[in-house]
Amino acid sequence: DAGVIQSPRHEVTEMGQEVTLRCKPISGHDYLFWYRQTMMRGLELLIYFNNNVPIDDSGMPEDRFSAKMPNASFSTLKIQPSEPRDSAVYFCASNSLGGRGGYTFGSGTRLTVV
Amino acid sequence: QQPVQSPQAVILREGEDAVINCSSSKALYSVHWYRQKHGEAPVFLMILLKGGEQKGHDKISASFNEKKQQSSLYLTASQLSYSGTYFCGTEQGAQKLVFGQGTRLTINP
Numbered sequence: 001d002a003g004v005i006q007s008p009r010h011e012v013t014e015m016g017q018e019v020t021l022r023c024k025p026i027s028g029h030d031y032l033f034w035y036r037q038t039m040m041r042g043l044e045l046l047i048y049f050n051n052n053v054p055i056d057d058s059g060m061p062e063d064r065f066s067a068k069m070p071n072a073s074f075s076t077l078k079i080q081p082s083e084p085r086d087s088a089v090y091f092c093a094s095n096s097l098g099g100r101g102g103y104t105f106g107s108g109t110r111l112t113v114v
Numbered sequence: 115q116q117p118v119q120s121p122q123a124v125i126l127r128e129g130e131d132a133v134i135n136c137s138s139s140k141a142l143y144s145v146h147w148y149r150q151k152h153g154e155a156p157v158f159l160m161i162l163l164k165g166g167e168q169k170g171h172d173k174i175s176a177s178f179n180e181k182k183q184q185s186s187l188y189l190t191a192s193q194l195s196y197s198g199t200y201f202c203g204t205e206q207g208a209q210k211l212v213f214g215q216g217t218r219l220t221i222n223p
Binding site for chain 1: 116146148154155156157158159160161201203207208209210211212213214215216
């Protein structure tokens with residue numbers, strides 16, 4: 001298995017632009033998570049899905065952030081409009097309730113908003 | 115609520131031991147431990163599911179005291195490859211992990 005795949009690896013964008021981050025979870029994993037990591041706030045859970053359905057989006061910072069999971073093999077996190085304070089590393093992770101092997105994280109997307 | 119890790123940073127010489135603690139103000143049902151190297155994603159180390167459970171992998175082990183709402187990670191005879199930031203994650207809702215702020219471990223030769 002190729003693991004959790006995220007794209008792009010790096011994104012530099014100007015303030016006000018729309019940014020879309022993408023994630024492909026491990027096949028067979030029914031949970032998908034989006035985390036944001038910064039030096040100040042550490043690893044923050046933004047939203048997570050179970051069987052493509054959003055379960056908890058209480059960590060989404062504001063309405064500028066949205067996430068979708070149209071099918072079991074694809075999810076997006078969108079920021080519109082982007083702001084400099086959104087600069088962070090965004091990780092996607094997946095897991096399976098049936099397995100107790102912990103989360104598998106993708107390589108992350110480093111977002112820089114200038 | 116975010117679990118609290120201590121210490122925030124540790125510097126060791128190769129071969130020395132370290133203990134990293136994780137505590138929560140909420141009841142714990144399980145605790146995960148992850149290691150993240152600089153510029154990389156967190157990597158799963160182990161999960162502890164039961165009160166008083168201990169698990170180990172090579173020279174890294176962990177304990178989980180459900181009553182005290184605490185978990186500890188033990189690294190014995192540390193190796194250079196153990197360097198990184200260690201995170202505990204506590205389960206707060208089905209499969210929902212909230213991570214501590216991390217403990218940075220530096221191993222010097």
